Amino acid sequence: MLRNRRSSKGFSLLEVVMAMGAFTIIIMGVMQITTQGSKSYRGMKAIQTNLETAQFALNLMAKELRTSSVVSSSTGGTVSSIVFFDYSQNRCIQYRADESTGMVMKRSHSFVSANPDTNRSDCEGYVFAEPYETLLSGLSNQVVIVDPSEAVPDPAVGRVTVSLTIGTAGAAATAQTTVSLRDFNYIGI
Numbered sequence: 669m670l671r672n673r674r675s676s677k678g679f680s681l682l683e684v685v686m687a688m689g690a691f692t693i694i695i696m697g698v699m700q701i702t703t704q705g706s707k708s709y710r711g712m713k714a715i716q717t718n719l720e721t722a723q724f725a726l727n728l729m730a731k732e733l734r735t736s737s738v739v740s741s742s743t744g745g746t747v748s749s750i751v752f753f754d755y756s757q758n759r760c761i762q763y764r765a766d767e768s769t770g771m772v773m774k775r776s777h778s779f780v781s782a783n784p785d786t787n788r789s790d791c792e793g794y795v796f797a798e799p800y801e802t803l804l805s806g807l808s809n810q811v812v813i814v815d816p817s818e819a820v821p822d823p824a825v826g827r828v829t830v831s832l833t834i835g836t837a838g839a840a841a842t843a844q845t846t847v848s849l850r851d852f853n854y855i856g857i
């Protein structure tokens with residue numbers, strides 16, 4: 669008995685190859701979309717982590733600057749290091765942002781004395797022997813603008829603006845804060 673080829677059931681080789689080609693194209697497209705989504709998620713997660721780190725450092729700086737007088741001699745413009753006396757803690761504090769190492773660092777000295785009138789002048793000219801503490805790394809750009817407090821001619825309360833950019837070009841985050849110094853007693857308000 670001879671079989672008729674037309675009556676046999678199944679797919680021809682050409683049909684199987686065409687179906688496999690179409691399936692391969694669809695799977696490659698789905699993989700590409702999944703890969704891009706995963707890459708975007710990792711990038712957003714890196715930006716979020718960088719932003720949280722920058723916010724932590726800025727919040728700490730703002731808290732300490734709020735009750736302080738700036739001592740740093742390089743005021744009135746963009747600086748990379750700021751020294752100030754924090755009246756609430758009787759501490760001389762220095763923050764340093766270094767783009768070459770990508771770090772923001774802090775060190776402080778507490779004045780332990782029987783004199784309750786420790787003030788800004790105790791911090792002027794102080795040479796820090798204490799080591800730096802790293803607050804954040806990955807710094808790619810920083811701007812610190814200091815407007816000092818002045819008692820003459822019109823009493824003016826100083827302000828410090830700090831802007832930090834951390835991360836790489838694909839996952840960079842910028843955070844900024846401006847703090848008004850509350851050194852009213854020092855400038856005679």
